[in-house]
Amino acid sequence: MKTTAPIGIFDSGVGGTSIWKEIHKLLPYEHTIYLADSANAPYGNRTESEIVALSRKNTEVLLAMGCKIIVVACNTATTNAIDTLRASYDVPIIGIEPAIKPAALQTTTKSIGILATRGTLSSSLFHKTSETFTKDISVVEIIGEGLVPLIEEGALNSLEMRQLLKKYTAPMLAANIDYLVLGCSHYPYIIPLLQELLPASVTIIDSGEAVARHTKKMLETTKALSEVRKTPALQFYTNADTQTLKSLLNKYSHKISIEKLKF
Structure with missing residues (x-):
């Protein structure tokens, strides 16, 4: 080659x-x-x-x-x-793969969030990685249903996008996460909106x-x-x-x- x-x-x-x-x-x-x-x-x-x-x-x-x-x-x-x-x-x-390892190693609240697709969260490779690094950590896994189609349409700052992200981050905030792992390569495009919705104490990680x-x-x-x-x-x-x-x-x-x- x-x-x-x-x-x-x-x-x-x-x-x-x-x-x-x-x-x-x-x-x-x-x-x-x-x-x-x-x-x-x-x-x-x-x-x-x-x-x-x-x-x-x-x-x-x-x-x-x-x-x-x-x-x-x-x-x-x-x-x-x-x-x-x-x-x-x-x-x-x-x-x-979702950057679970750095989040798990660096969390001080011992609570991290993972936003990913159903296909990623249900896969055996994801479970294997997650089990390896998150034994003593609380992990809030959320399926980002509907996010990819909106990003594909270019609707990054739409009301629908904002409402979905508020809904998906609510249980993470309730669990006191300090790291949010983005488990889909589409999701970095919504980091600006996530930063608006999340406190500065939450670090967002992508791969x-x-x-x-x-x-x-x-x-x-x-x-x-x-x-x-x-x-x-x-x-x-x-x-x-x-x-x-x-x-x-x-x-x-x-x-x-x-x-x-x-x-």
Whole structure:
């Protein structure tokens, strides 16, 4: 595999662009191809076999485009399909999991909140991680029902979004959490609203930086890191409307391409 081959990233929709931003910030010369499978979003309410099938489809599209590494920028796809993907394809595959460990190690109130999709919270990988790090800690798990569709529509500051977040954070506040773990790559886009609704004593954690560092380390380990210092190709494909992608990536509009693609 050539070192100049692109990094492939996929998500159930536009949310994984929060991961792409961290990867691009850390690896600014790497070519990237991002797939937003918005036509099938949200993955969180699908069965495990559906999630595995969609994850395989996305991976194969990216491999056909010549990607040297695949980043599964979707918590639900990672927790349900990562083992199958790694067993099926011979390129490195990076996943994304809720950052339970740092929250559990740093909490002083011994109470943390996790906001995630049904598909992530019900997965065996999530339970395994949670059990490992939260033995003496109170964990308030909330399914963020309805959040992904609103983010996909670009309704980040809508009244409906505000009402849902108030409802979902209420039991967390009642439990005196001091860390809120975001267990979906869409959710970093609602951090400003969460910060408005939560006291300053609550730290919000997402996995973006950790995934970017892991991707860099894997490329170094496999000697696949690009040594070319030129402006990279940054390609985005969605199988739904391009408008939300354009809006979320507005500040990068001068250097990226966004296209609708059937996949």
